[in-house]
Amino acid sequence: MSSFSDDELPLEISSSSAGPRPAQSLRTANERERVRLVAHSSATAPLEKERQVLLELIDTSSSSSFTAERVGLDRVAVLDVSGSMRRDGKLDKLKTAMKFVISKLGAKDRLSMVAFSGAAKKLCPLLTMTAERQDQLRGMVQSELLAGGSTNMKDGLETGLKVVASRRHRSGRVCCRDPRLYTFAFGADQDAKVLEAIAGNSHGGTFYDVKDGEDLSVHFSALLAGLLSVVVRDLKLTVWEQPGDSMIEKLHPGSYPKEPEDGGGSPVTVRFGDLYGHGNFSRCAGN
Structure with missing residues (x-):
């Protein structure tokens, strides 16, 4: 499969005479204050026994503190247009939900669409969601x-992953490494187990099981609410x-990757990636 390197120049870059901003430039004091690390342990546990410490990352930001300075999203929608989508009005529901997503993204964001049935087809590259582009994608x-x-x-x-991996303009964008x-998944003939496994095997992914009669746009809305409120990146x-005070025997980061893999010795680094608002807290236990 050939690479896709046709992503559109983000608006904040094309309109700036200073050129692209490196992602590191967004590491402001404001951003650092958005997450607080809290340690929970038992002060009465005997020193000679194993002690566990729970480290909790808490979102301390208000919704207004980062909205104005949020960075743009890069998202690829991979859409099933196989024959099963003809039944029960599923294709119409998909179209309505995608038009909703397009209307909610702003000029900082970029969207690409991939449709698949017997084979996959990239319908458009990553496009900046200006009003003109929104009209174009709704028509598409x-x-x-x-x-x-x-x-x-x-x-x-x-094909969707190739669009993400082949981006030319990445600096300062919210799209995980x-x-x-x-x-x-919606409808009686969907393969929920496969779709759940796909999401579960990605770093921070989520599976949504849309029941009969439920509005797909409502689930898209809930997802976008989090994606459009990034608390801190990477x-x-x-x-x-x-030395002389503690020893790390094992770290339990849940599904988050850690280095070194065996978790023994010091230091141990856990990579959380991008953290989002709306109650997305992360916990990491160790002993």
Whole structure:
């Protein structure tokens, strides 16, 4: 499969005479204050026994403190247009939900769409969501999403990931190094286990099971509410031993990756990636 390197220049870069801003330039004091680290341990535990410490990352920002300075999102929608989407009005529901997503993204954000049935097709590169582009993509959703054929989910997913991996303009964009995959299943003939596994095997991904009669746009809305409220980007937590006072035997970071992999010795670094608002707290236990 050929690489895609046709992503549109983000608006904040094309309008700036200073050129692209490096991602590190967004590491302001304001951003550092958005997350607080709290340690929970038992002060009465005997020193000679194993003691556990719970480290909790808490979102301390208010919704207004970062809205004005949030960075742009890069998102790729991978859409099933196989023959099964003809039944029960599923294709119409998908079109309505995608038009909703397009209307909620702003000029800082970019969106690409990939449709798959027997094979995958990239409908458009990552485009900046200006009013003109929004109209263009809404028209594309209405005219080019046509149901028919088999279901080659693998080709659709690989094509979407290729769009992300081949971006030319990455600096200062919210799109994880290991992309988060959000999957949606609706209708009686969907493969929920496969879609759940796809989301679960990505770093921070989520699976949504849309029940009969539920509005797909409501689930998209809930997802966007978090994505459009990034608290801090590319967060890493490093825990180290203090000589003569403590020793790290094991760190339990849940599903988050850690270095070194075995968790023994010091220091140990846990990579949380991008953290979002609206109650997205992270915990990391160690002993």
